[in-house]
Amino acid sequence: MNSVLRRSLHSSVLQRQLRTSKAFHHIPPLHIRGRTGWRQYSTHNPDGFKDKSAVGVFTPKAAALFILAGTGLYFYFRSEKQRLQEQKQKEMELRSVGRAHVGGPFEMMTHDGKPFTEKDLLGKWSLIYFGFTNCPDICPEELDKMSAAVVELEKTYGPIVQPIFISVDPARDTLPQMARYVRDFHPRLIGLAGDYATTKATCKAYRVYFSTPPGTKPGDDYLVDHSIFFYFMDPDGNFVDAFGKSSAEADVVERVKRELERWKAEKGRLV
Numbered sequence: 001m002n003s004v005l006r007r008s009l010h011s012s013v014l015q016r017q018l019r020t021s022k023a024f025h026h027i028p029p030l031h032i033r034g035r036t037g038w039r040q041y042s043t044h045n046p047d048g049f050k051d052k053s054a055v056g057v058f059t060p061k062a063a064a065l066f067i068l069a070g071t072g073l074y075f076y077f078r079s080e081k082q083r084l085q086e087q088k089q090k091e092m093e094l095r096s097v098g099r100a101h102v103g104g105p106f107e108m109m110t111h112d113g114k115p116f117t118e119k120d121l122l123g124k125w126s127l128i129y130f131g132f133t134n135c136p137d138i139c140p141e142e143l144d145k146m147s148a149a150v151v152e153l154e155k156t157y158g159p160i161v162q163p164i165f166i167s168v169d170p171a172r173d174t175l176p177q178m179a180r181y182v183r184d185f186h187p188r189l190i191g192l193a194g195d196y197a198t199t200k201a202t203c204k205a206y207r208v209y210f211s212t213p214p215g216t217k218p219g220d221d222y223l224v225d226h227s228i229f230f231y232f233m234d235p236d237g238n239f240v241d242a243f244g245k246s247s248a249e250a251d252v253v254e255r256v257k258r259e260l261e262r263w264k265a266e267k268g269r270l271v
Contacts (some may be wrong), residue, residue, distance in 0.1 A: 102231065102239035104205035108166065108198055111178035111191035121237045124271060125260070126162040129230035130208045132169035133181040134221075138228060140184075142245065146230050147186035149252040157260060159188065160271055167193040168203060168210035168226045171218040206231060232256060234263065235271045 107117045127146050131139035143165060150163050163186050167173035170193065173181075178191035194202070203210055210226035232241040232255075240259055243252050264270050 102205075102207055102242075103233060103237060106198070106202040106205055108192040108194040108202060109175060111175055111182055111193070113175055116190070116192055118237055121162075121233055123235050124162050125160055125235060125256075126164055126233045127230050127256075128164045128166060128206070128233065130166045130168050130203065130206070130210070130226060132167055132224045132226070133173050133177055134169065135224070138245070142228065142230060143185045143189070145247075145249050145252065146243075147189065148249050149256065150186055150188075152249070152253045153256060153260075156257070157270060160260075161256065163189045165189055165191045166199075166202060167191070168199060168208070169212070169224050170194060170196045170199045171212070171216065232259070234259070 103118065105118050107115065110116050127150065129139075129142055129146055131142065133139075146163055150161050153161050165178075165182060165185075167178060173193050175193060178193050182189045182191040193199075199210075202208075208227045208229070210224055212224050213222050216222045228245045229242045231239060232243070234240050241255055243255075260270060
């Protein structure tokens with residue numbers, strides 16, 4: 001009976017020792033005789049097993065993945081910064097060109113089949129964006145921004161700023177396609193389209209670059225490379241400002257309001 005009690009006490013003490021912190025890992029092995037013979041108890045792990053607390057998650061493989069991800073993010077943000085700087089530089093160059101060098105005669109068709117020329121810009125302020133309806137992201141984002149700016153300006157001045165979208169993809173942007181597309185943006189947005197020669201002449205007048213891949217056909221799936229700006233024109237049809245991708249909606253609204261107030265102070269009217 002006493003022998004059994006002693007073994008029970010030894011076992012209880014041993015269990016408490018095994019639950020202690022790492023500071024007790026150096027306790028020498030204990031040899032206790034049980035019913036099946038002598039057993040060795042130790043706080044050390046058996047050979048071939050590692051203490052989970054001693055194994056970190058930052059393995060060489062994880063380190064390599066971390067370095068690769070960090071390098072990729074670095075080059076992405078550097079490229080994005082450079083692209084925005086180039087966009088800003090082009091925007092500044094457009095402003096420095098002068099009013100006489102942006103805009104000019106053109107003749108296109110509206111999305112509802114009516115002729116539209118530079119004379120239809122007279123007597124109203126206008127924001128003009130060049131893009132294409134199959135653009136996956138940039139064109140919708142810029143048209144959303146332009147439309148939101150027009151809505152904000154309407155709260156103060158009413159509908160005195162006309163939003164216009166000019167297609168740079170004459171092969172695919174038919175008038176029905178343009179009509180469907182402009183419905184997704186501002187209700188007063190006018191879509192303009194024409195043949196290749198007309199589109200090229202209009203883009204040249206507004207200093208807009210566009211390029212389609214060689215050998216493309218109307219039914220092909222392709223992207224059109226083009227300038228990412230929308231232009232602010234005054235009621236006399238003169239260029240006032242250009243807004244690039246880096247221009248936020250609030251910036252557009254502020255700069256347009258500033259010009260509207262300047263015009264009003266000089267001429268005593270908004271249009």
